[in-house]
Amino acid sequence: MIVDNLDLIKNKNFFVIIIGSGPAGISSAIQFEKKNIECLIIEAGDKESKSQNMDYLRGEVEGQAYNDLENSRSRQFGGTGNLWGGNCNPMNTWDFKDWPIQKKDLAIYEKNAKEILNLKNNFFLDKYNDNLNLYNLDWSDVKFGNKYYNYIKKSKYIHLSLNTIFESCNGVDGYVESINCIKEKRYSLKSKYFILSCGGMENSRLLLWSKATTPKLFSKSLPIGNYYMDHPFHSVGEGLVNYKKLNIYNKINNIKNAPLITCDSLMNLSANKNFMLKKNILNSGLYIGFQDANKYDSVFKQLRCIAPNFIKKIYDEKATKDTYKIKIDILQEQEALYNRKISLSEKKDPNNMSLIKLNWWKTSEEKLSAKIISEELSKIFLKNEIGRIGLDEFLFNDEDYETTVGYHQMGGTRMGSDHKDSVVDKNLKVHGFVNLFVSGSSVFRSSSHVHPTYTIVKLAIRLSEHISKL
């Protein structure tokens, strides 16, 4: 149900209050509802995005160029779950190697997560050659705000208060008695448990702000904001391939789930565990897009100059129609580094709370990893006469390169068993706290190269299951 007037519930003692209504907050609330547990979601934004809310999302960026912080996030019901691209895929077993939980600990929540995200297909990870794996993405059509507003409006157990800004916590020695929030006026709301689920960056900001305003609540020194990660996304090259030969290669090598390559197909490859260990590289997802080619394309022109016999062979074999242009992009894993972090800026939002200061940069290891994985693909196509690939020159020199990021904000309140290098434990409870939990991609301990939402939803369902049993 929608709570327009907080005066009506200000004396109600909820079982759990969820701060933030993005994919993590909504997924947790749905799971509580299934167990007939009442919860309250407070959302700082409105049902729709409002331009004045951008002033709460601005911030400073140090280090290297990063997306505008105000355009990377959304302060509205559904959060960035209204703006996302819908791509989903699961993290791999070895991505959890430093986590206090394993992939199998999340596997039991896959069915529920797929329901929330309207996912229909199964995920696969097939061996492509000795070094690369073939994997797939599934696409979710869910815009969280659209799909779940009426659902929550009709719900008996989920209460939603919009335009309600979290301000601070009240309590001592890890026990949060209540939270202060503003909805036209100030309120103090009580609950048995509190879940902070405001997104990959905002979780760190609000926890840092809580520490600054209520230091007696924090009994331990925690690395809040540290180990921040995103997924750099950029082009690595282009090429010409014979799609019929590629389909034959996939068939004779028994690559079970290989897509039948046609125009506008997409093929995803990533490094396997042994290749990553052997080459000491981070993982990446290669996005190989196939398009019609014609002889006036720059790819043809370049190869005509430097590989005339290859082009002649295409004409001799009358294979121009079978030749596609490919564009290769990469979504890269970032290592969790202590100093790549979110901290509080001296600049303030309209509510006089500190804005974010982000220190972010790319590393030479990331560039080397992109080069090695892309070269491996080029060698497969060369050795099997499938085609030729030209890789972007920056991969071979020390020059900086343009990249966007995946808008996948991870880390900052990462999971772990030791409070010196993590903020939450395996059950997402903040170290040293009794009843404060954090949910969302900020708890990720490693970034892998996979899209985070599917994992966020599974973690949120798991958290609700855990809290409901307390």
Next chain:
Amino acid sequence: MTCSSVNNILMKKRNFIKIISKLSFALCSIPFIKSINFDKIKKQIYKKKFSKVWILDINDS
């Protein structure tokens, strides 16, 4: 003929048969070697053009 000389002749015969069988296997395999290992013996070269580094076969140019 002594016992040891008979053994020597038998040994030589066995070795001869072994060599012949290995040779025949090797000869029969020749037509397949090219198709099996053709991919592996390609020599790759890196060539720069504009802002791309192309990974090519040595015979492409």
